Amino acid sequence: MTSTSFESDFLVVGSGGGGLSAMLAAVAAGHQPLLIEKTDRLGGSTALSGGQLWLPGNHYLAEKGIADSVQRGVEYLEDVVGDVGPGTTTARKRAYVEGGLRMLDLLEREGLEFVYSPSPDDYPEAKGGTASGRAIEARLTKRSVLGEWAPLLRTDTLLPLPILMYELKDVELATRSGAHLRRSAGFAYRAVRAKATREEYMTLGAALVTQLLRTLRHRGVEPRLETAMRELLVEDGRVVGAMIDAGGRRSEIRARRGVLLASGGFGHDAARRRAEQPAPIDGSWTATAPGDTGDGIDAAVGLGAYTSNLDEAIWVPAPILDGKPILGAWERSLPHSILVDDSAQRYANESMPYMELGQKMLARHRDVPAVPSWLIIDSTHRKRYPLMTAGPRITPKKWIESGFLKRAGTIAELADQCDLDPDRLSATIDRFNGMAKVGRDEDFHRGESSYDRYFSDHTHEPNPCLGAIESPPFYALRYYVSDVATVGGIVTDEHARVLREDGSPIEGLYATGTGTASVTGRIYPAPGASIANAMIFGFVAVEHALDGIGASRPDHRPEGLR
């Protein structure tokens, strides 16, 4: 049944980072956009994410005395991303870096609060790369600032404590120095204090989304939840709105200046993942939000949009516990660990950036079963470092009893439990131990990049990523290829306009985020590059569709974020 139509300036489909930044840009400039969200929660994958924004040349860097510029940011993207399809043009790379700074200016004028979040670019040694990092992240934010919207926020626990992303290093290395331990104790105190005051502190992506929503609420935006875009409306070759479905009722939303598809990727579309992505990927191990089912891609393709890089995702090698991936870059990078395939052989630098390691696992799997692989650690690792959600020395009994974590007194017994060839596994470990002792991984160069060394134990010598696997008991854990986003999809230009194969734009139609062919192509260049990609091209779309962003009035800034 179709009911009457509703009129707006601009229709934004999806309430993740891409949709929310577009909404903010539009309302701040005095327009009346409409936000629809398919699920009953706001925030999409963005609210579940690490929450960093990678913004080369941002002012937080300058305040720390770190030299950076737009030019260096573009140079870096050119070097590491290259030209891997129509999403990765130089014009789009420049639009990302320049648009990112304009967007940050708007977010701060609107009262969002960030801190510098030091962690290196994924390829710091590349041209234009940096080991200092260029990411920022939202400050800890009280959930209560959302008022009656607080229950509408999509949340899940990525970190067990109210800490910022860059503070995780202290927790990982709490047993390794007094300074890390003291700071970790401070986080525990922060958690206790929060509990005593009954305040729920949002961090990471949930903090970013909380701050965005708070500002939108303050500006009088009324998002429509459980309202799905079903198809796009076209008149005279121009997109003028969409058919929506809210609780089985279909209606038309007319959008004078166009439609932005910010409806996420296709993490949960098993059929498309099987068809487009490398085996054995089918979406079962994805960490993306449940609404990411590729609706925007379908709608745009229906109008003749071109797609690219559909086989790609931000892969994150991870164990799966109770059906959920436990994401983290630390345990496989820290010393006293290796990753082996079913032939008990190493095949990659375990400390490398997660997207690239996932690509290596999938490539290896074509020749030797490697998905899942086995992460093997010894008891020195277990004594010194956290393992997923377990603190150092505390190994949950049920992990062992359920077989999730294998434990054995000898390498041969461990191999037996994992169905690996014991002689092969011993030979692999002997070779690795020899290289660890001299601090040089001749096979895969682990620990040579400052990225590798950041995610490792700087107190460990001679190479912070290499430690022998020699202290029993030994442990093994299955590692799958999870993902936090699909990054191929609709091809867009530097204004976020949706393009046909001949390069012409579909008038009135814009797209951003994980449903588009990312400007970062087949690589994850730095922490926060994916969230920033979604938010920047949402912002850029509004600049184009609504003819520039006006200066927001200071009296709209909400007070008292923390």
Ligand SMILES: Cc1cc2nc3c(=O)[nH]c(=O)nc-3n(C[C@H](O)[C@H](O)[C@H](O)COP(=O)(O)OP(=O)(O)OC[C@H]3O[C@@H](n4cnc5c(N)ncnc54)[C@H](O)[C@@H]3O)c2cc1C
């Ligand atoms: C656990 C996790 C950790 C991550 N960590 C990082 C990180 O540290 N750094 C980084 O850069 N990236 C990270 N990512 C990836 C990052 O979150 C995404 O790339 C980015 O946030 C995507 O934003 P988006 O707006 O494109 O999509 P989303 O945030 O997924 O939002 C899309 C929204 O659209 C809605 N929607 C879908 N279809 C429709 C429809 N038909 N009608 C209406 N609404 C619809 C969905 O329900 C969803 O709410 C992480 C992701 C996850 C899951």
